[in-house]
Amino acid sequence: MTGDTFYRKWRIIHNPKPIPSRAFDWDFYHTDYDGPGDSRAGAAESVGGCIREIKEIEADEASYENQAQPVNPWRPVSELPHALTGKKVGQ
Numbered sequence: 001m002t003g004d005t006f007y008r009k010w011r012i013i014h015n016p017k018p019i020p021s022r023a024f025d026w027d028f029y030h031t032d033y034d035g036p037g038d039s040r041a042g043a044a045e046s047v048g049g050c051i052r053e054i055k056e057i058e059a060d061e062a063s064y065e066n067q068a069q070p071v072n073p074w075r076p077v078s079e080l081p082h083a084l085t086g087k088k089v090g091q
Contacts, residue, residue: 005047012050015043026050 005012012028028050030040040057044050 007051007054010040010050010054012047028054 007028009031010028011031012026014025015027016022016025023045024043026046026049027043028041030038033040042050042053042057044053
C-alpha cells in the first residue's frame with residue numbers, strides 16, 4: 001500500500017526510512033497536530049500498526065479528560081473568615 005490513508009481525523013503516510021528496520025515505515029499524525037511536543041503523531045510498521053497506536057493515544061486522552069481535576073485548597077486571605085468575628089478579612 002502506498003499513498004495517504006485517513007483514519008478518523010488522522011493522516012497515515014507511507015514514508016520508508018533509510019534504516020534496515022521496517023518497523024517505522026508508516027507515519028501518522030492528527031490533522032490538528034501542533035508540532036514538537038504534541039503527542040498526536042508517531043510511526044509504526046503498517047497501516048494497522050498506526051491504527052493501533054492511534055487508538056491507544058485516543059484512549060489515553062479520553063482517560064485523562066475524564067479524571068477529576070485537582071482542587072486548589074489555598075484561598076486568598078480576603079476570602080478567609082476572621083477567627084473571632086466570622087466576617088471575611090477586610091470587611
